[in-house]
Structure formats: structure tokens, C-alpha cells
Amino acid sequence: xxxxxxxxxxxxxxxxxxxxxxxxxxxxxxxxxxxxxxxxxxxxxxxxxxxxxxxxxxxxxxxxxxxxxxxxxxxxxxxxxxxxxxxxxxxxxxxxxxxxxxxxxxxxxxxxxxxxxxxxxxxxxxxxxxxxxxxxxxxxxxxxxxxxxxxxxxxxxxxxxxxxxxxxxxxxxxxxxxxxxxxxxxxxxxxxxxxxxxxxxxxxxxxxxxxxxxxxxxxxxxxxxxxxxxxxxxxxxxxxxxxxxxxxxxxxxxxxxxxxxxxxxxxxxxxxxxxxxxxxxxxxxxxxxxxxxxxxxxxxxxxxxxxxxxxxxxxxxxxxxxxxxxxxxxxxxxxxxxxxxxxxxxxxxxxxxxxxxxxxxxxxxxxxxxxxxxxxxxxxxxxxxxxxxxxxxxxxxxxxxxxxxxxxxxxxxxxxxxxxxxxxxxxxxxxxxxxxxxxxxxxxxxxxxxxxxxxxxxxxxxxxxxxxxxxxxxxxxxxxxxxxxxxxxxxxxxx
Amino acid sequence: xxxxxxxxxxxxxxxxxxxxxxxxxxxxxxxxxxxxxxxxxxxxxxxxxxxxxxxxxxxxxxxxxxxxxxxxxxxxxxxxxxxxxxxxxxxxxxxxxxxxxxxxxxxxxxxxxxxxxxxxxxxxxxxxxxxxxxxxxxxx
Amino acid sequence: xxxxxxxxxxxxxxxxxxxxxxxxxxxxxxxxxxxxxxxxxxxxxxxxxxxxxxxxxxxxxxxxxxxxxxxxxxxxxxxxxxxxxxxxxxxxxxxxxxxxxxxxxxxxxxxxx
Numbered sequence: 141x142x143x144x145x146x147x148x149x150x151x152x153x154x155x156x157x158x159x160x161x162x163x164x165x166x167x168x169x170x171x172x173x174x175x176x177x178x179x180x181x182x183x184x185x186x187x188x189x190x191x192x193x194x195x196x197x198x199x200x201x202x203x204x205x206x207x208x209x210x211x212x213x214x215x216x217x218x219x220x221x222x223x224x225x226x227x228x229x230x231x232x233x234x235x236x237x238x239x240x241x242x243x244x245x246x247x248x249x250x251x252x253x254x255x256x257x258x259x260x261x262x263x264x265x266x267x268x269x270x271x272x273x274x275x276x277x278x279x280x281x282x283x284x285x286x287x288x289x290x291x292x293x294x295x296x297x298x299x300x301x302x303x304x305x306x307x308x309x310x311x312x313x314x315x316x317x318x319x320x321x322x323x324x325x326x327x328x329x330x331x332x333x334x335x336x337x338x339x340x341x342x343x344x345x346x347x348x349x350x351x352x353x354x355x356x357x358x359x360x361x362x363x364x365x366x367x368x369x370x371x372x373x374x375x376x377x378x379x380x381x382x383x384x385x386x387x388x389x390x391x392x393x394x395x396x397x398x399x400x401x402x403x404x405x406x407x408x409x410x411x412x413x414x415x416x417x418x419x420x421x422x423x424x425x426x427x428x429x430x431x432x433x434x435x436x437x438x439x440x441x442x443x444x445x446x447x448x449x450x451x452x453x454x455x456x457x458x459x460x461x462x463x464x465x466x467x468x469x470x471x472x473x474x475x476x477x478x479x480x481x482x483x484x485x486x487x488x489x490x491x492x493x494x495x496x497x498x499x500x501x502x503x504x505x506x507x508x509x510x511x512x513x514x515x516x517x518x519x520x521x522x523x524x525x526x527x528x529x530x531x532x533x534x535x536x537x538x539x540x541x542x543x544x545x546x547x548x549x550x551x552x553x554x555x556x557x558x559x560x561x562x563x564x565x566x567x568x569x570x571x572x573x574x575x576x577x578x579x580x581x582x583x584x585x586x587x588x589x590x591x592x593x594x595x596x597x598x599x600x601x602x603x604x605x606x607x608x609x610x611x612x613x614x615x616x617x618x619x620x621x622x623x624x625x626x627x628x629x630x631x632x633x634x635x
Numbered sequence: 636x637x638x639x640x641x642x643x644x645x646x647x648x649x650x651x652x653x654x655x656x657x658x659x660x661x662x663x664x665x666x667x668x669x670x671x672x673x674x675x676x677x678x679x680x681x682x683x684x685x686x687x688x689x690x691x692x693x694x695x696x697x698x699x700x701x702x703x704x705x706x707x708x709x710x711x712x713x714x715x716x717x718x719x720x721x722x723x724x725x726x727x728x729x730x731x732x733x734x735x736x737x738x739x740x741x742x743x744x745x746x747x748x749x750x751x752x753x754x755x756x757x758x759x760x761x762x763x764x765x766x767x768x769x770x771x772x773x774x775x
Numbered sequence: 776x777x778x779x780x781x782x783x784x785x786x787x788x789x790x791x792x793x794x795x796x797x798x799x800x801x802x803x804x805x806x807x808x809x810x811x812x813x814x815x816x817x818x819x820x821x822x823x824x825x826x827x828x829x830x831x832x833x834x835x836x837x838x839x840x841x842x843x844x845x846x847x848x849x850x851x852x853x854x855x856x857x858x859x860x861x862x863x864x865x866x867x868x869x870x871x872x873x874x875x876x877x878x879x880x881x882x883x884x885x886x887x888x
Contacts, residue, residue, distance in 0.1 A: 143722045150728075154715055160708030202729040270847055277854045284861055288868075296869040297881045300800065303862050307807045308795070310858075311814045314851055318814075318821035321844070673853065767860045771867055 144190060145197045145214035147183035148222045149261045151176060156254035166245045170237055173250040177230045180257070184223040191219045192612065196619060196629035198267065206631050207331040213267035213630060216615035217467060221264045221394060224471050228386045228478040229257050231595045235482050236379040238587040239489070244290050244377070252289065253383065256282035263391050267630060269320065270327045272395065273313050276359070280306050283388060286380045287372065298375035305368040309358040316351040323348065330630035333402045333623050341406040349404040349411045353396065353418075360392025362452065363421040366445050370429065373441045378485030381437065385444050386478040390470060393448055397455045397466065401620045408458060416456035420547055422449030423554050430561035434496045436484045436569070439561050440477070443520065446558055447473040450551060454535035462538020464617040468606070469531030475599045476520050476527060480562075482592040483513045487569055489588065491576045496565065501574030509589060510570040512596050517566060519599050521559035527603035528555075640689060647689035654682035662757055666745075672753035676760025683765060692772055703769065707762030714755025717748055780820040787813030800866045800876040804859065811855035815848045 155176030159169055191197055191214055200209040214222075233253065240249060259279025266272050284306075288299040321327060323344055324335040336345060354365065361369040373384055396415070404411050422445060429442030451473065454466030484494075486509060491499040503510045515526070522528030532555060539548030580588075602609070619625050658678035665671025686695045721730040733747040787809050794806025822844030829839065870876045 142725060143728050146722075146728050150715065150719060154712070154719075157708050157711035157715060160704055160711070163704065199727050201727055202731065203727050270850070274850060274854070277858070281857065281861065284865070288865060291868060291872065293872055296865070296872050300862075300865060300869055300878075300881065303858075303865065304795070304803060304807065307858055307862070308810065310854075311807075311810045314811075314814045314847075315817055317847075318818040318844075321818075321847075322821040322823070327843070327847075763857070764860075767864060770864055 142197075142199055144183065144187050145199060145212055145219075145265060148180050148187065148226060149212075149258055149265060151180040151183060152254040152257040152261070155179075156251040156258065159251040159254065160248070163248055163251075164246050166242055169245060169250045170233075173233055173254065174230075176254060177226060177233060177257075180261075181223070181226045181230060184219070184226050184261075187214060188216075188219045188223055188612075191216050192615065196625060198630045198632065200630075207326055207328045210271045211267035211328055211330070211630055212265050213330070213626065214265055215619040215626060215629070216612055217397075217620060218264040218394075220467070220471055220612060220616060221390070221474075222261045224474045225257065225260050225264070225387050225390075227598075228474055228595075229253060229383065231478060231482070231591045232379050232382050232386075234591040235382070235485070235588060238584055239379050239485060240377060241290075247289055248285065249289060252282045252285040255279075256286065256383070256387075258282075260387050260391055264394060267329045268327050269329055269332065270317055273310070273317060276313065276391070277310060279388070279391065280310070283384065286383070287376045289380070290377065292375075295375045298372045301368060302372035305358065305372075309355055312351065312358075313355045316348060316355055319344070319348050319351065328630070329398075329402060330623075330627040333627055336403055336406065339406075345404065346407050346410055349400070349407070350414065352399050352404075353411075353415065356392045356395040356399070357418070358392070360389050360396060360448050360452075361422075361445050362448060363418045363425055366422070366425070366448075369445065370438055370441050373444075374435070374437050378481060378488065381441075382478050382481035382485070385441065385481055386474045389444055389448055390474055393451055393470065396452060397470075397620065400455065401458075401463075402623050402626060405623070412456045412458055415452055416544070416547065419449045419452035419456060420550060422446070422452070423551070427554055427557040427561075431557065431564075434568075436487060436494045436496060436565055439565060440480050440484060443480075443558060443561065444473075444477060446554065447477070450532065450535060450554070453547065453551060454531075454538055457538045457542035457544060458621070459538050459541050460617060460621060461534045461541055463620050464613050465531050465534025465536075465538055467531075467613050467616045467620075468534060468609075469528070472519075472527045472531050472599070472602060475595065475602060476516060479516045479592060479595040479599055480520065482588075482595060483509065483516060484565065486585070486588045486592060487513075487565075490578055490580050490585070491569075492579045493576065496568040499569045499576045500572040501570070503570040504574060505578065506570075506585070508593075510566070512589075512593055513570070514566055515600065516596050517559070517562035519603060520562050522555050523559075525604050525606075527599045527606075529603060530606040643689045647685055651682050651686055654678060654685070658682065662753065665753060666747065666750065672756030673760055676757040677764065679757070680761050680764040680768075683761075684768060687768070687772065692769065703762045703765040705762075706758050707766065710755045710758025710760075710762055712755070713758065714752050717751040717755065720748065776824050777820055780816060780824065784813050784817050784820065787816065798878050800870070800878060803878070804862050804866055807862070808855070808859055811851070811859075815851055815855075818848050818851065819844050 155172060159172055162168055196213065196215040198211060198213045200206050200211045202209050256279050259275045259282060262275035263272055263279065266275055284299065284303055287302055288295055320332065324332050326332055326335060339345060357365045373381055400412065400415060426442050426446030426449060430439050430446065433439050451466050451470050454462040454469065488494050490502065493499060519526035519528050522532040536548045536551055539551065658675045661670040661678055662672060662675030718729050721728055731748045733745055735743055735745050738744045791806045791810035791813060794802045794809065797803065822841045866876065873881060
């Protein structure tokens with residue numbers, strides 16, 4: 141079964157196409173979406189197992205020989221990301237059954253989610269830089285549909301900005317690919333890696349590296365380029381926000397990590413230092429934003445920015461602990477952001493507002509929600525043994541090993557600010573006098589809480605069972621740090 | 636003001652079929668020479684747009700009672716399944732095959748699996764383009 | 776030829792940036808269209824403009840154009856076609872709902888503080 145690595149990309153695509161046939165039958169839409177996601181998840185777990193046993197999987201489409209056709213590559217890093225993105229989508233769709241209005245469900249909500257997953261998983265799996273652009277466009281097109289779905293005034297206003305920012309960044313992506321092509325004359329990522337290593341350090345390669353950082357930085361939301369993120373992510377309804385927050389920025393982060401470990405390893409002193417400085421600044425801005433707002437959505441959205449900074453810091457030090465920490469933290473962040481958004485979604489549904497000052501005293505009527513939120517908030521900040529801990533520990537350890545003493549201490553200090561920002565929500569929303577309304581029926585509350593709790597307990601398992609995940613993470617780290625494993629897998633059978 | 640569009644309506648009735656046949660021609664030409672599903676689809680949708688210009692949206696909808704979303708979906712499924720056929724033979728996705736067949740009327744013809752893929756592309760392009768145009772033109 | 780192309784691309788980018796920075800939504804969308812045209816030409820130029828004949832495998836042809844940038848541009852054109860169409864629909868909707876196509880008036884969200 142050599143096509144196994146394509147199934148997590150193809151299955152959502154097929155099911156999305158099928159869903160287009162009967163957009164008005166909401167029940168059928170829900171069932172088919174769940175079946176599709178379950179199949180895709182099963183295939184991705186099979187893929188994970190296969191990559192663990194047989195090493196990196198590579199396949200060149202259309203039976204072309206490797207540098208010429210479009211190559212799809214699934215190493216442990218991408219297989220892990222594909223699995224967690226499908227997992228998060230499963231929970232978000234489950235949550236959407238109760239959370240999303242029927243009107244939106246009839247307006248191609250589920251097909252858009254599945255198309256977006258096709259794009260996300262494709263971007264994680266592809267081994268061809270131009271194909272990555274194509275998959276980016278697939279996921280962006282679906283995200284345009286999702287962000288504007290429902291057509292509220294604020295959504296329309298924000299989605300226009302979102303689209304224009306992304307069109308400009310996509311143009312930059314193509315320009316950068318053009319420059320890269322003129323230097324190396326190939327688009328296959330493994331081949332580019334070989335050719336760039338032959339060229340060695342040169343000015344134009346560094347320019348391309350920085351351009352890639354800008355392109356993916358816009359998608360990922362790093363320091364000077366995150367400006368569009370808080371506004372645009374605040375517009376769509378919560379389940380869409382959960383998907384965007386958990387997945388879309390991570391695709392940008394994945395692309396930065398992939399290109400900066402596979403391509404641009406010749407001028408590490410400049411490019412990776414730049415990445416490190418930007419990641420620190422990203423954390424600073426994220427912390428300021430997370431503490432400044434009284435809007436629950438905005439607080440968590442700025443926490444996305446912080447997490448992007450932390451992950452990229454671990455990747456920029458380019459040693460084993462740092463990289464492994466980044467991989468750990470990346471998966472953790474996908475799960476925990478999903479869980480957090482689902483939980484604050486319930487809070488917003490109950491109180492009917494996202495302003496912290498207008499809510500309070502929810503603890504009395506919704507104790508379970510409060511405790512689950514507290515656990516997830518602790519996980520977000522990285523309190524042991526919860527899921528954020530191991531990743532942050534390894535990142536900081538990597539920072540120390542890379543002689544980045546102050547920066548590492550700063551990362552540790554930022555955890556406190558993250559905790560503070562998350563606990564602020566807890567204090568304002570759950571403690572104090574009961575105020576505001578209770579807009580939600582008991583039954584609806586239970587339906588919303590079920591996926592959120594399951595996802596939250598998964599994040600706890602991720603933290604507690606981290607030891608069992610170490611072999612997977614080690615594999616992922618090895619491929620990232622040693623491009624030759626990736627290259628050999630692609631060219632296997634040719635040389 | 637009521638415009639007199641007799642000329643365009645009469646011309647369109649003839650020209651539509653010419654454009655339609657031309658789009659089919661371009662579609663099959665894509666086999667070995669420039670052309671293909673994407674261009675063919677665009678030409679086809681331009682023919683339908685011409686109909687819409689000559690008559691109006693509602694009349695055209697009565698003439699061609701098709702749901703363009705369904706057309707898009709069918710196109711996507713055809714393309715995907717054609718490409719996915721390779722999975723069952725355990726060769727890389729998108730691997731295509733061709734052979735020569737003796738068809739009635741046409742004689743010896745080469746048939747590629749890529750042609751079925753292109754049929755899907757054709758349908759998707761027609762479906763998406765017409766969807767967009769209906770969406771903008773729909774509310775006036 | 777490359778220099779001529781560079782000047783043309785630069786001019787397209789200049790016009791695109793000017794249009795994108797203007798207030799009217801329609802101009803911005805035209806600007807993004809120009810931007811992608813410039814990008815496509817850049818991709819073509821970056822692949823090298825040399826080559827007299829089509830990249831068809833035949834006896835005795837050594838000087839042929841690089842087919843890959845052409846394939847990439849075709850893909851990019853299709854994508855920008857889709858995105859431009861989508862943004863036009865969206866701009867029209869936004870104009871209907873918000874009642875303006877002036878980006879200055881689209882600032883600010885009522886329910887954010």
C-alpha cells in the first residue's frame with residue numbers, strides 16, 4: 141500500500157465532494173462528515189504506525205522519477221501533525237453539531253472544513269515547494285469560505301482584510317519560489333536541499349531564507365507580521381476559530397521549521413539568529429496582548445501568538461533538545477488551543493458576551509466547566525505533569541545548551557504571564573458574584589461540554605503519557621536535524 | 636427603458652451551439668495539442684454567460700435546469716476517483732495509462748485515463764464559474 | 776530581454792502597490808490582480824527566457840524553453856482566477872451589507888473593546 145500517505149489528504153477531499161451533493165440535509169451532512177473524519181483518522185494512525193516501523197515514506201505522483209514529479213513525503217513530524225489535525229477536526233465537528241446554527245450548516249460549513257483539512261494535511265505531507273503553495277491556497281480558499289460563512293457585518297469586514305493579506309503573502313510565496321527556482325533549478329524539496337548544500341553560503345540564499353520567513357511568518361503570525369491575526373480570528377464563530385487557531389498558524393510554523401531545517405542550514409548564524417530574535421519579540425507582543433484585553437477570544441488568540449514564538453524559539457537553536465521540545469510543544473499547542481477555544485466557546489454561549497467584565501460567578505452553576513477550564517489553563521502554562529510542561533522544559537533546556545541563557549529565562553518567565561492571562565479568565569468568569577444571563581439549556585450545555593471534556597482529557601493524557609511518545613518525537617527530531625534521512629527516503633530506488 | 640435585444644437573442648440561439656461544440660473540440664484537443672478541460676470548461680461557461688446576457692438568469696435557469704454545485708461535486712468526484720484508481724493497482728497516485736481501441740465511427744482511437752480526469756476538471760470549471768456568476772448576477 | 780521584463784515586472788508591482796494602498800475596495804482587488812500578473816511574469820523570467828523551440832522531445836532540438844515555469848504559471852493563474860473571483864463576490868456582498876466600499880469606514884468592530 142504505497143499510497144497510504146496520501147489517504148489523510150484524499151479522504152477528506154472525497155467526502156467534501158460528496159457533501160456538496162446534498163447541502164440542505166443537515167443530518168446526513170453531520171453523519172457523512174463524521175464518517176469521513178473517522179476514516180481519515182484511521183488512515184493517519186496507520187500511517188503513523190508505518191512510518192514508525194518502516195521509516196520515512198515517500199511517493200512521487202504519476203510514477204515519475206523523484207526530482208521531476210511532485211513528491212509527497214511523510215516523515216514522523218508530518219505524520220504526527222496530520223494525525224493531530226484530524227483529531228482536532230473530529231472534536232470541532234462534534235462540537236459544531238450543537239454550536240453552529242443550522243443556517244450555517246446548510247451553507248457548506250462541513251465541506252469547507254473537509255476541504256481545509258485537505259489543504260492542511262497536504263501542506264504537511266508534500267515534498268514539493270510549489271505543491272506546498274497549492275495546498276496553502278486550498279486551505280486558504282476554504283478558510284475564506286469559513287471566515288465569511290454566515291455573512292455577519294463584522295465577518296465581512298474582517299474577512300476582506302484577511303483575504304487581502306493572504307493574497308499578498310501568496311504572491312510573495314510565488315515570487316520566493318521563483319527566486320529559489322532560478323538559483324537551484326528544481327522544486328523538489330529534497331533536491332533543493334542537496335543543491336543548496338552544494339552551493340554553500342551565499343547572499344541570494346540568505347535573501348530567499350528571509351523571504352520564506354516573511355511568507356510563512358504572515359501565515360504563522362510571528363512578530364511584525366501578526367497584525368492581521370487578532371482581528372480576523374475574532375470574527376468567525378467559535379468552532380471555526382478553534383480550527384483556525386489550532387491548525388492554520390501551525391501550518392505556517394511547520395513550513396518555517398521544515399524550510400529552516402531542510403534548506404537553509406548553510407548560514408545558520410544569520411538566518412536562525414533572526415528567527416530566534418523574532419520569536420522572542422513574538423512572545424513579548426503576545427504577552428502584552430494577552431494581558432491587555434478583556435475579551436476572552438482576544439486573550440486566547442494572543443496566546444496563539446505566544447505559542448508560535450515559543451515553538452520557533454525551540455526550532456531556532458537547532459539542537460536536539462530544542463527541536464524535540466518544539467515538536468512536543470507544537471502538537472501540545474494544537475490540542476490545547478482546540479480545547480481552550482471549545483471551553484471559552486461554552487462560556488460565551490452561556491453568558492452571551494465575550495467581555496470578561498460582564499460575566500462572573502459561573503462556578504456555582506457550572507462547576508465541571510470551571511475545573512476542566514482550570515486544568516486546561518494549567519496545561520497551557522506548562523505546569524507539570526500536564527501537556528505543556530515537557531515541551532517547554534526541552535525548549536528551555538535546548539536554549540541553555542545553545543548558550544542562550546537570558547532568552548531561555550525569558551521563555552520561563554513568559555509561562556507565568558501565560559498562566560496569569562488564562563487565570564484572569566478563570567477569576568473573572570467563574571469567581572465572584574453571579575452576574576449576566578444564562579442563555580443555554582442544560583441539555584445544550586451537556587452536548588457542548590462532552591467534546592470539550594474529551595479533548596481536555598486527551599491533552600492531560602498527552603502530558604502524563606509523554607514518556608510513551610518519546611520514541612515518536614525522537615524520530616521526528618532526527619529527520620529534522622539530519623536532512624539526509626529525508627533526502628535518502630525521497631531518492632530511494634533512483635540512486 | 637426596454638431594450639430591443641432581438642438580434643442578440645437570435646444570434647445567441649445559433650452561436651451558443653457553435654461555442655458549445657468548440658468547447659468540446661478544445662476539450663478533446665487537449666489530448667495531444669493545446670487545450671484541455673480547464674480551457675474547454677471556461678469556453679463552455681462563456682457560452683452559458685452569453686445565454687444569460689441575451690435572455691436573463693431566470694429564463695436560462697428554466698432552459699438549463701441544472702444545479703451547478705452538483706456539477707462541481709460530480710466533477711470533483713470523477714477527477715478524484717480517476718486518479719485514485721491507481722491506488723487499487725498499488726502504483727503511485729495519478730499514474731495514468733492509455734491504450735488504443737477500435738471504436739465504431741471513430742476508428743482506432745487512443746483513450747487515456749487522463750481524459751476522464753479532464754472530464755472532471757471540465758465539469759468543475761463550468762460549475763464553479765457559473766456558481767460565481769449566478770451569485771453576483773442573482774440579486775439585482 | 777530579462778532587463779526589459781524586470782522593468783515591466785517592477786512597473787506592475789508599483790501599480791499594484793499603489794492600488795492596494797488606496798481606499799476603494801474595487802481598486803484594491805484590481806491591485807491584487809496586477810500583483811499576481813507581475814508575480815507570474817517574474818516566475819517566467821526567473822526560469823530563464825532562453826530557448827527558441829517548444830519543450831517537445833524530438834531529434835536535434837537542444838535549445839528549448841524550460842517547461843516547468845510555464846506549468847507553474849498556469850497553476851498560479853488558475854489559483855489567482857479563483858481567488859480574485861471569490862474576493863469580487865465578497866467585496867460585492869460587503870458593499871451590500873456594510874454600505875460602503877471605503878476601507879477607512881470598515882475599520883473598527885462594535886463588539887470588540
